[in-house]
Amino acid sequence: MKWMGRCPDCGEWNTLEESRIQESAMALGGGSSLQAPTPLALPEIPSEPSRRIVLENAELNRVLGGGIVPGSGILVGGDPGIGKSTLLIQTAAEVARRVGRVLYVSAEESAYQIGQRASRLGLDEGGLLILADTILEQILAQIEQVRPCLVIVDSVQAIHSSASGSAAGSISQVRDCAAHLLRQARQLNIPLFLVGHVTKEGAIAGPRVLEHMVDAVLQLEGERFHAYRLLHSVKNRFGSTNEVGVFEMTERGMAPVANPSAMFLAERLPNAAGSAIAVPMEGSRPLLVEVQALASPTAFSQPRRTGNGVDFNRLLLVTAVLSKRLGLSLSAQDVFVNVIGGLRIGEPAADLAVAAAICSSYRNVPVAAEVALIGEIGLSGELRSVSQLALRLHEAAKLGFGRAIVPRHALRGKGVRSGQNGADDNGKGGSSDIPSEIEVLGARTVADALDAALLK
Numbered sequence: 001m002k003w004m005g006r007c008p009d010c011g012e013w014n015t016l017e018e019s020r021i022q023e024s025a026m027a028l029g030g031g032s033s034l035q036a037p038t039p040l041a042l043p044e045i046p047s048e049p050s051r052r053i054v055l056e057n058a059e060l061n062r063v064l065g066g067g068i069v070p071g072s073g074i075l076v077g078g079d080p081g082i083g084k085s086t087l088l089i090q091t092a093a094e095v096a097r098r099v100g101r102v103l104y105v106s107a108e109e110s111a112y113q114i115g116q117r118a119s120r121l122g123l124d125e126g127g128l129l130i131l132a133d134t135i136l137e138q139i140l141a142q143i144e145q146v147r148p149c150l151v152i153v154d155s156v157q158a159i160h161s162s163a164s165g166s167a168a169g170s171i172s173q174v175r176d177c178a179a180h181l182l183r184q185a186r187q188l189n190i191p192l193f194l195v196g197h198v199t200k201e202g203a204i205a206g207p208r209v210l211e212h213m214v215d216a217v218l219q220l221e222g223e224r225f226h227a228y229r230l231l232h233s234v235k236n237r238f239g240s241t242n243e244v245g246v247f248e249m250t251e252r253g254m255a256p257v258a259n260p261s262a263m264f265l266a267e268r269l270p271n272a273a274g275s276a277i278a279v280p281m282e283g284s285r286p287l288l289v290e291v292q293a294l295a296s297p298t299a300f301s302q303p304r305r306t307g308n309g310v311d312f313n314r315l316l317l318v319t320a321v322l323s324k325r326l327g328l329s330l331s332a333q334d335v336f337v338n339v340i341g342g343l344r345i346g347e348p349a350a351d352l353a354v355a356a357a358i359c360s361s362y363r364n365v366p367v368a369a370e371v372a373l374i375g376e377i378g379l380s381g382e383l384r385s386v387s388q389l390a391l392r393l394h395e396a397a398k399l400g401f402g403r404a405i406v407p408r409h410a411l412r413g414k415g416v417r418s419g420q421n422g423a424d425d426n427g428k429g430g431s432s433d434i435p436s437e438i439e440v441l442g443a444r445t446v447a448d449a450l451d452a453a454l455l456k
Contacts, residue, residue: 037187053099053150053191055091059246059256062283063218063231065239068095068150071189072238073182075156075211077196077204078220083229084195085109087220087247087254088152089118089128091193096127100149103142107134107158121253134168136161136177140184151185155195156210178210211235222342228263229254230342243283244343261288261399264341270369271455274361277372277401278353279392280345286388286395288372290340291350293357295333303331309339310354311346318355318377325381326447328362348376349386352405355446356453365454370402373453375410381445383407390433397438405449408442 007015052067061067064074078084089104096102106114111132118124129146133139136159143151153159159177160168167173178194185192194214196204204211211217216236222229231245246257257263265288269275274293279286291310298304307315319335322328337354339345352375360367367373374392376384385407386392396404434440443449 035187053095056094056098057091057256058258059231060087060091062243062285063233063236063239063245064216065236065243068191069215069238070191071186072216073178073185073192073194073214074216074218075194075196075204075214076218076220077198079198082220082222083247083249083254084220085117085154086121086249087231088154088193088195089114089123090121090253092128092150092152093118093121093123093125095150096125101127101129101146102150102152103129103131103146103148105131105133105139105142105151105153105159107132107153108155134159136180137163140180143184143188143190147188148190150191150193151181152193153181153195155197156181157197175209175213178213182213226342228257228341240283242281243285261286261395264289264343265399268340271366273364273366274357276353276356276360276367276453277396278345278350279372279374279396279404280347280350281388281392282343286392287343288395288399288401289343289345291345291353291357292338292340293354293361294336295330295358295362297332298334304334304336306335307337309342309344310337310350314348314351315354317379318351319358321377321379321381321446322355322358325445326359326450328359330358330362333362347386348384349374349392351375351377352383352446352449356450359450360454363454367453368403368455370400371453372396372401372404373449374404375407375443375446375449377446381447383409383443383446383449385410393438393440394435397435401438403439403441405441405443405453408444411440411442 004016006013052069054067055061076084076088092102092104104114109132111130114130129148131139131142139153139159156178157169157174160173161177161180164173164176181192181194196210198204204217211234215238217234218231219234220229220231227249229247229249231247233239233241233243235241246260246263247254248257265277268290276291278289278291280289305312305315305319315337319330323330335358337357353373355377356367356373374386374389376386378384389406389410393404441452443452
């Protein structure tokens with residue numbers, strides 16, 4: 001970019017020589033038998049979408065939006081050892097058994113290591129082809145020759161192209177390799193899974209453009225020393241990004257959890273102070289989770305507020321409302337809130353459960369064991385309505401909860417009927433969608449809700 005007469009390494013003058021680097025056929029887009037796409041008139045575009053590959057794994061289907069879309073690119077990220085390779089090789093074996101051949105490209109492990117993992121999981125599908133290679137051009141040649149029904153590349157940071165002089169894992173290598181793999185997958189209408197490394201903060205390593213190039217970005221989370229894993233989508237062009245899949249790491253691999261609510265409440269201690277049940281929505285599915293809180297006197301002038309699984313700003317809001325509207329002296333208390341099971345609750349519908357858990361720990365009075373709490377808390381101490389209340393109540397009734405405390409305003413409007421769950425002046429109420437197995441109590445303020453929830 002500028003004239004330089006002196007070598008910056010040895011310090012000698014007039015020793016630099018010009019060398020011309022000619023781009024290879026790979027960098028120019030040649031060297032492949034793939035035909036260049038041609039423009040299509042709008043009426044010529046097929047109106048019906050490609051048929052998805054519906055998996056037997058219901059949790060993975062849920063997160064993907066109903067199955068694997070042919071020609072799509074899916075990026076899977078997660079901490080080392082969390083179970084990415086285990087989940088993908090199980091998916092590859094299922095597709096090979098039910099649909100056709102699958103090409104599993106391992107750029108970090110040898111074919112022997114992949115075979116040992118498959119043997120440990122009880123997988124012996126003849127249609128699952130293992131390719132241990134790191135050179136992009138050879139991988140593309142194998143994909144074009146085999147024409148599989150699914151391609152998995154583990155991982156995209158470990159492969160490199162001979163057309164680029166940079167090292168594997170660099171920004172240019174990751175971007176170019178992913179671009180060529182996605183181009184071939186879309187032209188051959190083959191779904192492609194790319195495994196990506198993550199940074200210390202948990203984000204996908206490499207250039208941000210990598211996430212923009214793919215159709216879906218899946219994150220596998222969970223504690224390495226616990227059995228449960230949570231799979232959620234950060235981006236999905238073919239489905240919702242609010243769905244969460246729950247898996248259990250077993251000796252036979254990643255097993256989907258059919259009833260996550262029962263799993264989150266399995267080790268719950270009933271009638272324990274500082275514990276409350278929230279009913280958040282994860283996509284289209286309601287979940288029952290236990291929210292635990294601990295309020296203890298602080299020895300410092302600045303009390304601590306620590307939230308695990310809840311939004312920190314919502315926690316500050318709830319503690320401020322409890323201090324101002326209910327008179328709780330939380331300014332001298334350290335407050336810790338934890339959502340059991342590693343789940344993160346992002347919606348305000350769990351505010352009432354968080355408030356009940358904090359108040360229960362502060363007063364050392366347990367919340368009734370059969371009560372589920374649903375509602376958003378306003379700054380004036382009022383309870384605000386939440387969406388899809390009927391689905392939440394059905395899930396609570398299915399797990400044996402006898403009472404639910406909800407905002408009273410949510411029980412008004414269309415579908416309100418009199419009778420067992422009808423709205424009345426005492427705050428009890430419901431609608432025709434409310435199951436008869438559960439008693440629904442409507443409360444105007446958080447003070448009324450806590451009076452009904454805490455044991456006398």
